[in-house]
Amino acid sequence: MKCSGLFDSFWKFLAQVTGGVRITGKYNMMKKPSILWVVNQIEHLNEYVRVMESHGFHVSTAQGAEQALYLAQKNKFDIIITDLLMPPPDGIDFLREVHPFQKQAAIYIFSSYLYINRYRDAANNLPFPVNLIDKAGFSAESDEFENLILKPISMDIENKTGCSIWKRISDAVDIKLGWAGFSIDLKKLVNRNRDANKTNSADR
Numbered sequence: 001m002k003c004s005g006l007f008d009s010f011w012k013f014l015a016q017v018t019g020g021v022r023i024t025g026k027y028n029m030m031k032k033p034s035i036l037w038v039v040n041q042i043e044h045l046n047e048y049v050r051v052m053e054s055h056g057f058h059v060s061t062a063q064g065a066e067q068a069l070y071l072a073q074k075n076k077f078d079i080i081i082t083d084l085l086m087p088p089p090d091g092i093d094f095l096r097e098v099h100p101f102q103k104q105a106a107i108y109i110f111s112s113y114l115y116i117n118r119y120r121d122a123a124n125n126l127p128f129p130v131n132l133i134d135k136a137g138f139s140a141e142s143d144e145f146e147n148l149i150l151k152p153i154s155m156d157i158e159n160k161t162g163c164s165i166w167k168r169i170s171d172a173v174d175i176k177l178g179w180a181g182f183s184i185d186l187k188k189l190v191n192r193n194r195d196a197n198k199t200n201s202a203d204r
Contacts, residue, residue, distance in 0.1 A: 032056055032057060032058040033056070033057050033058065033078045033079065033153075033157045034057070034058045034059075034060065034075070034076070034077045034078050034079070035052065035057050035058065035059045035060065035077060035078065035079040035080070035081060035153070036060050036062065036068060036071060036072060036075075036077040036079070036080045036081070036105075037049070037059055037060070037061050037062070037080075037081045037082075038061075038062045038064070038065065038067075038068040038080070038081065038082040038083060038086070038091070038094065039061070039062075039063065039082075039083045039086070040063070040064065040083055040085060040086045040087070041063070042061050042062070042063040045061050047139065047140040047141075048140045048145070048149075049061060050140070051140040051141065051145070051150075052149075052150070055150055055154075057079075057153075060075070060077070064086050064087055065082075065086055065087075065088075065089045065090070065091075065093070065094035065097070068082070068094060068098065069094070069097060069098060072098045072101065072102050073101065076102070076104065076105075077102060077105045078104070078105060078106065078156075078157055078160065079105060079106050079108065079153055079156065079157070080095075080098065080102060080105045080106070080107050080108070081108040081109075081110050081149075082094055082095060082107075082108070082109055082110070083109075083110065083111050084109060084111040084113045084114070084119050084123075085111065085113050091109060091111065092119070092122045092123060092126070095107060095109075095126060095130070096126070099126075099128055103128075104160075106129075106131070106153070106156040106160070107128065107129065107130045107131065108130070108131045108132075108133060108149075108152075108153070109123055109130055109131070109132050109133065110133045110135055110149070111133075111134070111135055112134065112135040112136060112137065114132055114133075114134045115134070120132065131152065133148050133149065
């Protein structure tokens, strides 16, 4: 992901330029975007989960709608991906039930049954936006998975949270660096850069 990649690059740069520097204060790493992925046979997700987590997502998996609803009542998710054909409730009914308390989540149906008109029509008639992706047998390492799953989900996350690197760092960090009698308040530094970026954008 673009934002998390920039964030990771910042910390790598900081580690390089501050070798031997005393770091005081505290920081919280940026929360990974969270995905709830619901399927009928959870073992089929292993490769997909591995690839998605390697791209900076945190993936929670659920076997069937009941387990997914339990997780969704206890956690907020950025993305929800569901299969269609599951023991009752199926994917459509699951989305109807989960949406009232996961309104912030972008919804994806990832299924090889979208060719069936009644499923496609039911998905299109849900009273909230749903992204339909025909599974069509492609693997987690394929270009199709990257183009149809990884890239759209990354765009949804960035559109939802914004991708101001200075804002993300400022929100996450409270660190002071000091060596040889000098001190840098990193939070003030990143806030100054963020404000300068806002001014530059407003002048364009």
